Amino acid sequence: MSDIVSIKGLKYGLQLTFAKGASFDDVQANLLDKLQSGNSFFIRGTTVFVPKGHFAEEQNETLRKMFHRHGMLFSTELKRPNLAPPSRDSAKSPSQKFKESVEEAQKMMVINHTIRGGQEIKANCSVLICGNVNPGAQVIAGGSIDIRGTCRGFVHAGAFGDKTACVVADRLMPAQIRIADIIARAPDEPEKVNQAERAMIRDNQIIFEPVAR
Amino acid sequence: MSQIIVITSGKGGVGKTTTTANIGVGLAMRGNKVALIDTDTGLRNLDLLLGLENRILYDLVDVTSGRVQYKKALVRHKKYENLYLLPTSQIKDKSAVNPDQLVKLCEEMKKEFDFIIIDCPAGIEQGFKTAIAAADTAIVVTMPEISAVRDADKIIGELGRADKENIKLIVNRIRPQMVEKGDMLDMGDIDEILSIVCIGQIPDDEKVVVATNRGEPAITMSDSTAGQAYKNIVARLCGENVPFLKPQKEGFFARLKKLFGLL
Known part of the structure; x- marks a missing residue:
């Protein structure tokens, strides 16, 4: 073979x-x-x-x-x-490309440790992180990002332009978050988060909403 | 079983060298045979903290380049007879020692000593890589300050990449009053970000400065709170289970005194 x-x-x-x-x-x-x-x-x-x-x-x-x-x-x-x-x-054709990117996004990469400052995760597919994303760390995914821990770093979901991508974390307080081509940054007054949240695009804005886990 | 411990931090000025000196003296006071290796070539300080500068004959670069036996370069502490310092060169720079040479040296020294403590330079470049090469335990020193915690996080990542699994944390220069007011990161915040075993919380103590200038580590001073914290760290390194010091609050009388002092 x-x-x-x-x-x-x-x-x-x-x-x-x-x-x-x-x-x-x-x-x-x-x-x-x-x-x-x-x-x-x-x-x-x-x-x-x-x-x-x-x-x-x-x-x-x-x-x-x-x-x-x-x-x-x-x-x-x-x-x-x-x-x-x-x-x-x-x-x-664009539709074909989009279909392929969606297929790609449905795959998943699993990372079983904390991503510390200065480390970077890049994947064409979605990413599941069992650990924290610490300040100064970067996660860039073609699909969605799921963090079983606290997210304080930089996250970019749907990096190829998939606006349906989302970011979920047990505690979602990233320094900056991007979904497709939309950027949001953390408020200047840090707030304590005590619930799992999901970030996604609605009306061309990134919104956070609580999710049950 | 001898242990090789590297004391590192990433950021400069958080107290790596002070910690090295204090832990070294503490372990020696308990009767262990201890060697301290300064790897901050070009910016050596460990000898000053121990008050041994005027006794240096040879240095680490002389040893690793094969010019002398390491035993000739060791400087015995004037008070604690089983504490030795292997100083580094003040003239050469970090490129003068490479990781393999240090590993070889530590392998040799392991036969003689119970503890070998390596004082790591700041940064994540050559000097850091050399310093951590031989160690089986790493102690990361940080301060309750975001830049120091951020750098400690990076260093823990680097240590993980170098396959060091036994990583411990010391938080230095904590000011209980500031933590209480919420002006300083507290232990919970730090633990949550770094998530490694903490073996020491050292309060900010003016006596450390006095001790440094005198060349006698704070651990030898009975009235120093930082010295007491270092004693506890040494006990934890020896496997004892010691509770953390309660943050000392400024008492009523102390505040009253201050108030009158101001008036």
């Missing part, structure tokens, strides 16, 4: 070569497996090269989408990718 696809590091990205006789479905399944295993080869923003003419055009398109979903560029030509206009913008 693991020999179906072999990966070779190049200056500008990763070159994929496929075993002789491997079917497209096998290749696709294998690549998806590798992508989801959190393999450190597949760093976001890396370009993946597939030899031109190996697969049919529509099959290439399927792979392109799969890599895009994992934040990578796809190319059939061995050259430095033109980074200025990301190809995916032209290739997909």
Whole structure:
């Protein structure tokens, strides 16, 4: 199974070569497996090269989408990718992009410790933090953020523009909170919070409301 | 079983060196064989606090570079015979000692001493990384002040990243009156943010300044509240269960005196 696809590091990205006789479905399944295993080869923003003419055009398109979903560029030509206009913008309709971002946001990253000052968590998906987010710490998520503890740091949910994202914490008192492109900051007079709250967008403003846990 | 303890804080001026000197003397008073290592190369102070500056012959840089045996560089305390100081160089800078050298040195010293206490420089750069490399216990010193607590939080994160699991907290220079008025962070606030085991709460005490200038740590003064707090910390380090000092409120007569003093 693991020999179906072999990966070779190049200056500008990763070159994929496929075993002789491997079917497209096998290749696709294998690549998806590798992508989801959190393999450190597949760093976001890396370009993946597939030899031109190996697969049919529509099959290439399927792979392109799969890599895009994992934040990578796809190319059939061995050259430095033109980074200025990301190809995916032209290739997909906005509704399609939104659908993908929602799918992404439905995944979740679990962090089982306190995020201390100076530390940063970044995820394309939603984030669950079992611990506190201390002052000076940052959490940036494509989806929503759930904090089982006190949030005093900087949180940004829906970082790709998802206005339905929310931030929940047992005690929500962030220094600054962003949801999609809307920013709110803590009041200058700090207030004590004793109940779990959820922050979300309503009428283009970030509002806090109590939630039961 | 000997212990290697690093005393660190991130922020400068919160009392790392004072704490190192006091804990060192306290442990030695209990009969332990203690070595204090100053790693604040270029800005050494620990020798001053112990009143040992004029006895220094060699320093940490001489030892780690292999010029002399560490035993030659150790300075024995004039009063407590089982307390030794390994001072650092005042001329070189932090790049003169690297983490591996300190680990090797501590491994060697471990055979001789019950406690090795490392005084860490402020900051999170090279000097900090060197100082924590050998330690199995870290004591983070902070003050009830947001910048100090913020830096302590960062330092705890860094210690976690360096796989130090045994991290303890000392809160220094607490002013009970200010805490009571709500002008200073109280222990609850600090505990909540840092969430690590606290082994000491030291009141702000003018006698510490006197002690520093005299080169005799406050722990040796019987009338110092900070000294008493340090004694309790030493007891807790030795595994005893000592309750925290009650914050001393200004008594009625003291207030009356002050009032008349003002008039």
